[in-house]
Amino acid sequence: MEHKDIMLRLLKYKRMLLQFKSMGLSRIFSNNLGDALGISASLVRKDFAGFRIQGNRRGGYSVNSVLERLNSLLGDQGLHEAVIVGCGNLGKALINHDFTREGFRITACFDIAPPEAEIKRIPIYPMEILKNYVREHHITVGIIAVPFGAATQTRDIMEQAGLRGILNFAPLDLKSTPQCMVHNVNIGLEIENLFFLIHQQDKQRQQAEKDL
């Protein structure tokens, strides 16, 4: 968990620093960054120290040099490329979305039965082509946007095709392997969780009223 979390924080530092930079700031304190990200200044300094990002004991950190270091750490080789598997509602929505600001773009979509040849210049191919496409274009990351029932099989096909990372939107936890890392985003579970947490809050507040 450590690794995954600290990595995410590095990305957040980068985004926040870009924002600070666009606002004209050239120096920043661990304090500011912590506040902006909702974490402690200690943690910012610890993270930075761990990745040999150095500051100045008087004037804080230089926005530019931190960004430089972060870019070299994050492997800032321009725009990344990813593919989508599953051209239903969610798949189409993702195709239509512009992720260039986020640092990557969707180059193709795959489906057992492509509903169209292309959407917004992005081609939709049958699944059989996936493996070749991944090889030829050196794709490493794919998104699963297929229904529940097809997800497990799709995952395995994608791993066999040589993909190294998968973001899964199907409503079940797919497992990672050493060859292929899977992160799961379960929208339904997140919503249900909110209902549950609110329910809990209400129960606690009612209890608190009783106690008076």
Added chain:
Amino acid sequence: MEHKDIMLRLLKYKRMLLQFKSMGLSRIFSNNLGDALGISASLVRKDFAGFRIQGNRRGGYSVNSVLERLNSLLGDQGLHEAVIVGCGNLGKALINHDFTREGFRITACFDIAPPEAEIKRIPIYPMEILKNYVREHHITVGIIAVPFGAATQTRDIMEQAGLRGILNFAPLDLKSTPQCMVHNVNIGLEIENLFFLIHQQDKQRQQAEKDL
């Protein structure tokens, strides 16, 4: 963090137990559940004990009675209802998605300029109506599917409308308040994180090769 995580686990227990039940199992061991969810048997037993879910020292847990207890804990008052704000690509995709299996349904969508009057029988209203709608229908949870620039303002409008929980898909972290809890799902960040983790893996493997 504890609370959020253990709650999510309770939901996962429930889903997994429903699956076991549909497969005809009536009793289950902490062992089985742990394996299925990728956590330790100890943790399952600890979670259960914490919520007074009791098992039998010989025969494990009764699927039905655990489910009963979970349902009463999770406040299983039938199908929950949520609304969406933002009727772009993602908003439309979510409207079209059927979440009944996940325990809730979308009852309405809101947009500053509704592109259509309804989609799949789900009405799309102008933002001005949100507050009244939330009050009249006792809605507690909403989904943000608006662009980056509109997100912060939208969040505040939703809180003022009386929503208690928000799932945010806009690419920035919105903050929670005591009145309104926000969970952020940043798709772009998740994808970038995968690229980054793969990059790290490659660096480590290259290093390992060198060390030979």
Added chain:
DNA sequence: TAGATTGTTAATCGATTAACAATC
């Protein structure tokens, strides 16, 4: 210099795991 902030170490905190006695 005095003041402020980093870099780093030690303390804290919480979650997970291991171990084992209780017991069905």
Added chain:
DNA sequence: TAGATTGTTAATCGATTAACAATC
């Protein structure tokens, strides 16, 4: 009974925070 599994306590682990000396 013997065996197996829970329930619970203690140990571990890792991440975060607090504190403070170093230093710009």
